[in-house]
Amino acid sequence: MFLGIDIGTTAIKLGVIQENELLYTSDLPLKTYGDDRIKFQKGDELLAALTAGILAIPAWMRQQITIISFSTAMHSLMPDNGKKQIFLWSDVQAASAIDRFKQTNLATRFYEISGTPIHAMSPFAKLLYFQETKQYPAEIHWYGIKELVMQYFTGKPFIDYATASATGLFDLREKQWSKEILNYLGIKATQLAPLADTTQAFEMLPEIRTLFDFSQEIQVVIGASDGTLAAYASYYSTDRTASLTIGTSAAVRQITKKIQLDQKKQNFCYYLKEDLLVSGAPSNNGGIVLAWAAEQVSADPAVFYETLPDLLTDTTPGANNLRFWPYLNGERAPYWSNEIKGGFYDLTLQHTRADMVRSVIEGMLLNIRQLVELVAEGEELSVSGGFFQTAALGKLAADIFGTPCYYAPQNEPIFGLYYLLEQPEQRIEENQAFLPDPVERDTYKRIASNYFV
Structure with a gap:
């Protein structure tokens, strides 16, 4: 059996699948804190909800799970200072800082490198703001939701290429953290999580495996981001490359094999797997x-x-x-x-x-x-x-x-x-x-x- 975990900005969804059939599913609400500018979740609450959700899966089913993998919301940023405060895409503290940056020639350059629109939602913008205001120590590590759950399950705070490519810090062509962008921000690649392809497997920590009564054969596969995976699900199940989702917000997405960018309208273009990218455009208003x-x-x-x-x-x-x-x-x-x-x-x-x-x-x-x-x-x-x-x-x-x-x-x-x-x-x-x-x-x-x- 396969256990997929989708960590969005309002809820965690768990699904156990066997031979294309969804055998078990549950939704666990997540609370967001802050005000009209600051939007964050508490990492400890997220992990507690996730733990409770997995333990609620029938034991006989848990024992047959051989792969666990994660879809996570894009654009999250968590300073690694022990508080596990995860700033979400909807956090707009960086609005003024990114508006100033948009007036520079580097805005065009960084969009071309990363495929991430220049907007307050991105970890690039948030880092720009935090560096300007010196809110955190210069050498602090910067992670996100994916790194948090990978650390919990494997002891290693890895991030996948798909989620990384939505940070505004990732070189979409070289598949590595962009030296040029990090130099501009004044941070080192070692302050970010190590990178892994979306299908890379890891060993689960023995104590976590015991906690959930998983089999010794279980593998943790790092997975990708929620937007790219929604596009791939549509493509795989309908054979249509173009998809539209209207939930609270909305997004149009296109599966493509080539990097597609528009400087004026700034569609996104994110990595999915070795031969596929997802190009698209999101709306706040669905x-x-x-x-x-x-x-x-x-x-x-x-x-x-x-x-x-x-x-x-x-x-x-x-x-x-x-x-x-x-x-x-x-x-x-x-x-x-x-x-x-x-x-x-x-x-x-x-x-x-x-x-x-x-x-x-x-x-x-x-x-x-x-x-x-x-x-x-x-x-x-x-x-x-x-x-x-x-x-x-x-x-x-x-x-x-x-x-x-x-x-x-x-x-x-x-x-x-x-x-x-x-x-x-x-x-x-x-x-x-x-x-x-x-x-x-x-x-x-x-x-x-x-x-x-």
């Missing part, structure tokens, strides 16, 4: 925008989601010329700005609550359309996330993107881990298809041409 609309705009938050199909039927494309900018949480691609704000535009006395709700949904999807055009223009999409469990929303997405969208519920990082390490026989299964209506596709093409101006 389901979180609908959750806001449910609470602040809808007549009854309790039935908001179940009434959406009827609302979309009763309103018209374009929401009677009402526009909504969905930037309620700043925005990453294609603007990379923490200052951009959301709002209604062209709002009049004639607009109804239903028009407002429809415009919120359209604005969110038209923003994601920009990312689809950047990463996967003209391609069919494999889609996943809670958003697409409502068929009417999936159909609207297909109309707005102007391309078929195929729902793929197996687009989970845990399955991406399983496919990456086990390479089981591919079983391409067609799931629910959302096909664009030609008339509404053309309508949204016209609307999209001047929506965000």
